[in-house]
Amino acid sequence: MTLLSIQGVSKHFRGLTAVDRVDLDVAAGEICGVIGPNGAGKTTLFNMIAGELKPDTGTIVFSGERIDGLSSDKVCRLGIGRTFQLVRPFPGLSVEENVIVGGLLRRSHVGAASERAHELLRRLDLYDKRAQTASSLTLPDRKRLEVARALATDPKLLLLDEVMAGLRPTETDRLVAVLRELNSDTGMTIVLIEHVMRAVMALASHILVLHHGAAIAQGVPEAVVRDPAVVESYLGAESVA
Amino acid sequence: MRALTHGLTRRSIVLLAVLLAVLVALPLFAGDYLITVLILILYFAYVGQAWNVMMGFAGQLSLGHALYVGLAGYLAAFLFKDYGVGPWIGLLAAIPLTMAAGAIIGFLALRFGVTGVYFAILTIAFAEFARIGFDHLDIVNGSGGLFLPVVQHDQSDLWLLRGPPTMFYYVILAATVVALVLSRLLLKSRIGYFWLAIREDEQAARATGINTFRYKMAAVVISAGMTAFAGVFYAFYYNNLFPEQIFHISRSIELIVGPIIGGLGTLIGPIVGAFLLTGLSETLTSALGAVGLDLPGARQVLYGICLLFVIIALPGGVWPWLARRLGLGEPR
Secondary structure (H helix, E strand, C coil): CEEEEEEEEEEEECCEEEEEEEEEEEECCCEEEEECCCCCCHHHHHHHHCCCCCCCEEEEEECCEECCCCCHHHHHHHCEEECCCCCCCCCCCEHHHHHHHHHCCCCCCHHHHHHHHHHHHHHCCCHHHCCCEHHHCCHHHHHHHHHHHHHHCCCCEEEEECCCCCCCHHHHHHHHHHHHHHHHHHCCEEEEECCCHHHHHHHCCEEEEEECCEEEEEECHHHHCCCHHHHHHHHCHHHHC | CHHHHCCCCHHHHHHHHHHHHHHHHHHHCCCHHHHHHHHHHHHHHHHHHHHHHHHHHCCCCCCCCHHHHHHHHHHHHHHHHHHCCCHHHHHHHHHHHHHHHHHHHHHHHHHCCCCHHHHHHHHHHHHHHHHHHHHCCHHHCHHHCEECCCCCCCCCECCCCECCHHHHHHHHHHHHHHHHHHHHHHHCCHHHHHHHHHHHCHHHHHHCCCCHHHHHHHHHHHHHHHHHHHHHHHHHHHCEECHHHHCCHHHHHHHHHHHHHHHCCCCCHHHHHHHHHHHHHHHHHHHHHHHCCCCCCHHHHHHHHHHHHHHHHCCCCHHHHHHHHCCCCCCC
C-alpha cells in the first residue's frame, strides 16, 4: 500500500529550479533514503512534503489525501513528523519539555505526554540529560532531540533531514538500530535525507537520488549505488568498492 | 490541587506561604501610607502577571495593554454611575469586552501576518484610537473625565467596592493570588507548553503540529480578559477616569517594566518586579526629599539609572537569579 505518493513535483526559486518534476512512491512500513550532492534539492523536496513550501507543479498525496499546499501544522496533525536540517529544538526549554510539546499533540494531559516523552528519551539515550536546556546540548544530541520530538507526535511517516551528520560511527550505528527498531515495532514509515552512506545502506530498502533537482535514479540500494550516473554525480568511483 | 504544587520544592511552598501570611497580616501593623504603596505594588503585580501571559509565555509583545485597563474601567464605572450596577457585575461585562477587543486586534494582526514589532505597533495604535475616541465620547463625559461618587471611608462595602484602603488592599491581594494560580495552571497545562513552543520557535512549533494562530489568539484573549479586573479596580480605587491618562502609552509601558525586570515568562517575576520598581520609586522620592534635592526630573533620572544597572547585571530578570540564590531550583 502506498503511504506517500509524489507526482511531478517541481519548485523554482526565481530562475533556479530546485526540484524538477520528481516522482516518488513510498510504501507503508518502508524506509526510503534520499541522497544526492549538496544543493540537489533534497531539503526543498522535504519542505514541500512537510507543508513548509508549496510546490509549483505536481501533487503530493499522503494516506489518500492531497497535502501539497497545506500548512505545516496540518500536515503534522495528519501524521507526518519531521526534523530540520539546521536543527531547531525549542532552545530555552528543557530536553524533556521539548519532547512533551510533541507528545501533547495527540494527548491532552501533560502527565501522559511526559510518560511518552520519557520513553522516547530513553530510546534515544537522552534520558539522563532530560533536565538540561536544549540549547546546552551538543549538535548530535540536538539532532536526536529533534527525532524524539518528532516521534512524540506519533507520526505515520517520519522525515529525517541529515540526523546522522556529525555523529561518531558508533553513535550512527546506535541511531540506525533505534530507527530500525521503531520501523519494525510500530510499522512507522521513514524517509531520510542522508549523506552518511553507511546509515543509508543499513536502513533503506528504496533509494531516490537527486541531482540538480531531478531524480537521476531510484530503486533498491544495491542497484542504485552501482548506477553509473549516481557514481559520476555523487558517490565518486572509490565508494562503490 | 496536585497540578498546583507539582514540581515545586518544599522550600518554595514554605516561602510562598510565609510571604502570603506576611502580606495578609501587614495591615495590622502598617500605616495608611504603606498600605497605599502596597496597593500600587500589587496592582502592578496583577496587571504585570496578565501581560506576562501574552509576552512572557506566548512571546507576543503588547505595548497597548492600557487599552484593556481603560475599556474595563470605563465600562464598569459607567454602569455603576448611570445604572447603579455594582463593580463585580461590571467586571462580568468588562471581561468579555476586553476579550473581544483582544480578539479583534489579535485576529487582524495574526490573520494578516503582522508579527513581532509590527504587532506591537498595532497594539499601540488601538490604545491610541481608544484614547482619542474616548476624548470625544460624550456619554462618558469625553476629555472631561468620568467621576465616581466618593463616599465616607469608614464602612467597607465589598460588593460595591466602597471602603477604606485596607479593603482595596485585600481585594487586590486576593486578585494577585488568583492571577498567580491561574497563570501557573495555564503554564503547566497543554496550552502553556504550546505557548512556550511558539515563543521559542514558531516555525518549529508549527512543524510539531501546533495551530499557532489559535494558540496566539488564545494568549491575547486570555491576557486581555485578565487585565479587565485591573481596569475595574483602578476605576473604583481612584474614582476618576480620564482618557488622556488611562489609555496613555506611558500606562502601557509602565505596566510591562515590572515583569521584564522581575523575569519575563516566570511566574514570580512580575510580583518581584512590581515590588522592586514601586519600592525603588518610593524610596527615591523619600530619599530625595530627605536630602532636600528638589531638581525636576532628578527622581526619574535616578530611577532610570537603577533600572539600567539591573538590566545590565541581570538580563534574564531578577527572579531567576534570586530563585537560584535561594536554592529554589525551578526558575520558572
